[in-house]
Amino acid sequence: MGFVSNDYAVWLNGQNVTSRLDPLLTSIKATRAADAAADTCDISLADADGRIALPGERAPVLVFINGARVFSGFVSDVTASFGKGEGRTIDVSASSVQNGSKVTEPVLRSADNLSFTDAAKQWGEKAGLSVTVAGSIASVTRPYWIMQNESFMSWGQRMAREIGASFKILGSEAYFVGVNEGISGSGKTLTPIDAVYGDNLISGSISPIISRPKFKNVEISYFDVQKGRRVNVPVETGIDDVDTALRTVISAADEAEAKQKAQAIGKQSDREKGGGSVVILGAEYAEPEAICNIRGVRPGVDGGYRIASVTHELTKSGGFLSTLDIKQPQGGAGTDTR
Template identity: 35%
Template sequence: MAWKTRWAVEIDGQDVSSKMANYLEQITVTDKAGASSDSCSLTLDDAGGQIKLPQPGGKVAVRLNGVQVFSGVIDSVKSSGNRSGGRSLSVSAKGFDVKGKAKQPQRLHQDEGTVGDFLKKLGQRAGFEMKIDPALANIARDYIAADGESLLHIGEKLARELGATFKLRGPMAVLAKHGQDFGLPMISGLFKPDGSGNLISWDIEPLSTRTVFKSVEVPYVDRKKGLPLIYKTDAGKAGERAEAVNLVRSVAHDENQAKEIAEARKAQIEREGGKGRVTLDLMPEAQAEAQFQLKGTRAGVDGTYRIVSVTHSASRTGGATTDLELQQPQDGAGTDSR
């Protein structure tokens, strides 16, 4: 059966689409906000064992309908089969080389500097070029260290602390605040009862209270006075319907760091004020951290959301779809004003 979706696969810079055309059965690509690496899976019919076995470490790029949806490194190749079901070959890839130094523990400390300076040094040791949001790069720290921690671990820790996204893609490591305008195209989903819209299904909770708190409290130490203190801030509009307080367990180094942590938690509470999933006809332009506009479902659900995860799925027999995981409802989502 011929594919209904246009696709192309490159391995180590060579277009192997024509060689795979008779054997490729399924493509799955996932892009998540946060530290999780982009991933890709290719499933091939290996009935005759005729495909040359790809090698881990090879570079792979995938396009769907002419749009590149993945670029990364092969990290595993698996063969499976049974007596009655034939044989298949599964090729999995990640957005960065998992054999590299991203996960190597390091020992490095910095006095009187910025978060950006420290991460650039750490990234250089691990073989990565750092791209850091200026709002984060210029944050001053009296002391910051990696005590047997890897670039991946430090990046994830700082992202949680500062309300940011940390991502490794190829030779680049990126740290950027959640909700920034990355110049990504807005994705639209339209539901029409006659089936003419591009929205296949939705499952959305536009107003969630499970992860919402009234306020945030972060303990810190006043170094001059030698006193333990607490930095407090309201959680904003999202916290108006909550009673619980989000008390951070770790102790901040000083008031500035406590404020940074509190503001990040506040932003996360707003981000998690609603959630859901939608399935669309294939939209290869969709990327994590872009905005998604929902139309045609109902009042209080239609509105704008933040995309936190994208999964593109295409198969020889089943067509192609894009699944989006959503958070941060805006523009009427969560409010029925009738």
């Protein structure tokens, strides 16, 4: 193709429109983040004579780079920009969540004595979604679940924070997976990414050590009816270089829920102990929750990091690049043994 050396394809409303867009396309940017329920995509087109018809609202969009699907979703916004000396452009924004569907409809629901997997699948089905739950969170159970005038999307985001999960909606499918467990939040196989200085690593800024309040234990309380008093439930975070505890004002319904919430906070604390971002030559298979291995930068920085988000960008000026936001240093990162 004449755009860049990397192969790409754009499908709109079930039709391959790549050949029509190719002369006008200036950039494609697709972003997937572990802590965001929706993937996003922005397609920028030159629009000097207005010859491209505007896509319809919620029209299905598929984007492939080098044969790999990097985005699947629906048109959400179309913006025309123009000005003297600037020319005219059309920017098409898309989201993996279909706005206006039952996924975003607020409802009131409750269920007793179900596993999180069963509750998520039942309520997801009512919203038109097929739900997959994977990792340690699959066995989470509670005596009572409630959707408090929330949409399934809002409930899923709240549950992800409470039980330590990554939540993703991709069209008619939804995924809940345990964070920091090496499981893809989009159903794809996770491939470790090597970012090597002098090879595919273009630029970056990494803080392998971030000194912020951190805790060896997290304590959340619940009211024990039999004992007639509040009980604190301590959970280790996995951070061993401090001897402090975070005693939160968050309360839980019972001991099991208190442990779940404390473990979720602990996972997040461990995840935030270092991080940064790197730009590498395009890696269409890069996914959040995979490990990025930094090599050749310097001792203490080199090592493994958890990928938190990925942005694939294809441009006429720069070709195909991937920006990785990385967290949770491991494998020697953060320690200079010299």
